[in-house]
Structure formats: C-alpha cells, structure tokens
Amino acid sequence: MSLPILKIVIHCSATQNGKQLRNKTETAAQVIDHWHQQRGFQRQSWAYRTFNPYLQHIGYHYVIDTDGMVETGRKVGETGAHVKGHNQNSIGICLVGGISIDGKNFGRYTAKQWQALHRLLCELESQHPSAKICGHRDLSPDLNGDGTITPNEWLKDCPCFDVWAWLDSGEVINTDHLFND
Ligand SMILES: [Zn+2]
Numbered sequence: 079m080s081l082p083i084l085k086i087v088i089h090c091s092a093t094q095n096g097k098q099l100r101n102k103t104e105t106a107a108q109v110i111d112h113w114h115q116q117r118g119f120q121r122q123s124w125a126y127r128t129f130n131p132y133l134q135h136i137g138y139h140y141v142i143d144t145d146g147m148v149e150t151g152r153k154v155g156e157t158g159a160h161v162k163g164h165n166q167n168s169i170g171i172c173l174v175g176g177i178s179i180d181g182k183n184f185g186r187y188t189a190k191q192w193q194a195l196h197r198l199l200c201e202l203e204s205q206h207p208s209a210k211i212c213g214h215r216d217l218s219p220d221l222n223g224d225g226t227i228t229p230n231e232w233l234k235d236c237p238c239f240d241v242w243a244w245l246d247s248g249e250v251i252n253t254d255h256l257f258n259d
Contacts, residue, residue, distance in 0.1 A: 083154065083206035085168040086199065087161050089138065089214045090176030090237040095186040096257040098144045099174045106174055107149040111136040119159040121152060129153040138170040140198060144257075146190030148198055164217050169202060169209070171195070175257065176238045185238025186257035196250045213241035 091110065093099060099106035107130075115135040126134045129152075136151035137159030143149070152158050152170075160170030173187050173195065187195075199211060214236040239255040 083167060083169055083202075083209045085164055085217075086202055086206070086209045086211045087164065087168055087170050087214055087217065088195070088211070088237045088241050089160055089170060089172045090185065091141075091172055091174045092176045092236065093174060095175040095178050095183065096144055096188060096259055097175065099141075100143050100145075100147070105149055106143040106147070107133055107136055107138075107141045107151050110138065110141060110151070110172065114159065121156070125153060125156045129156070138172040140169070140171040141174065142171065142191050142194050142198070143174045144188050144191060146188070146194040148194050154202075161214055161217050163219075169206075171198065173237055176236065184235060185255050187252070187255060188257045188259070189251050192251040192256070211241060211245060213237050213239070216241065 091099060099109050101109070111133045112135075114137050119135045119137050121134050121136075130150060133151055138151045139154055139156075139158055141149045141151060154169055158165045158168060158170045160172075161168070173191055175187055175191070176185055178184055178186065203209065203211070239252060244252045244255075
C-alpha cells in the first residue's frame, strides 16, 4: 500500500560540489546509508526486505551522483527521513554536492546531474500529478508567521539553489548553478 505523494523535496548531500560520492566499493546511496545509520535513521523491516535490502537506513528515495547516475533508496510510498514534519506523503531526492571549499558558489551541480534531475522530476510528476516540487529550505518553518519563508528563516540552505526559480525558467540546466570542471 502506498501513500499518495503530495511533495517532491530536493536536497543536497552537503559535500563538495562536483565531487563524486561513489567510491571503489560503495555507491553514493550506500555512502549516504552509512551517514544515516550514524544519525540513527532506520527503515522498517517490511520495507527494506522488499526494496533495496542493502540500504537499511537511507532517508532519501533517490540519490543523483555527479556523473548523473540515479539510484533509488527508500521505495516511493515508504515514509522517508529527509525533512522534519514532511516525511509522510513525500519523495526526497538528494543531489550530490552543494558545498564549495572556497566558501562561495554553493549549490553547483554538473550538467549530467541537472539532466538527470529534470528527467526524474518529469517522470515523478506524471506518476504523482498532485505532488508539488520544492527545495528542503522552502519547507522551513515560517517563524514570523507572515506566510512567506524568507532567507533568515531557512533552517539550512539545502539544496543551495532556488528550486522554483529553476522550474519557472523552463531550462534543464541551471546555468547559474552549473558545476564546471
Ligand atoms: Zn535537505
């Protein structure tokens, strides 16, 4: 049984922009699975037994590494662990990257990541027509109650770009947030 999906939430891994998370022995999703294990995240046994049994902790439903490889984590419809207060009825997508070592140029992703994210969102939108797409930071609590989430109210900057401005632009590749290697 699956829950209806109402939100698709975009995140970043808060690792170095353009740096592949996959290594010789583990995929990006497996690396994140270890981080989430350390944070105490745990999938329910009925869920991991039937879907990605080697990922028992990961909170996201999808991970997109810098080479554009899309991996699944939790099963769509399974409650995630990626955004406080909105984990039910949502899908969490994690873009690898977000941080830059010079402290500037946050949220830069490779062309392959933008293409993969765009394609994934098109698929998910057609499967879940009532879902609204947003960034993690757009779901921060509205502290002053004025109805808009302003930058000083962002719990953190994740995914370090304006998701709605990108979607409105109609562009696949977000040139302002493109990682050039
Ligand atoms: Zn996030």
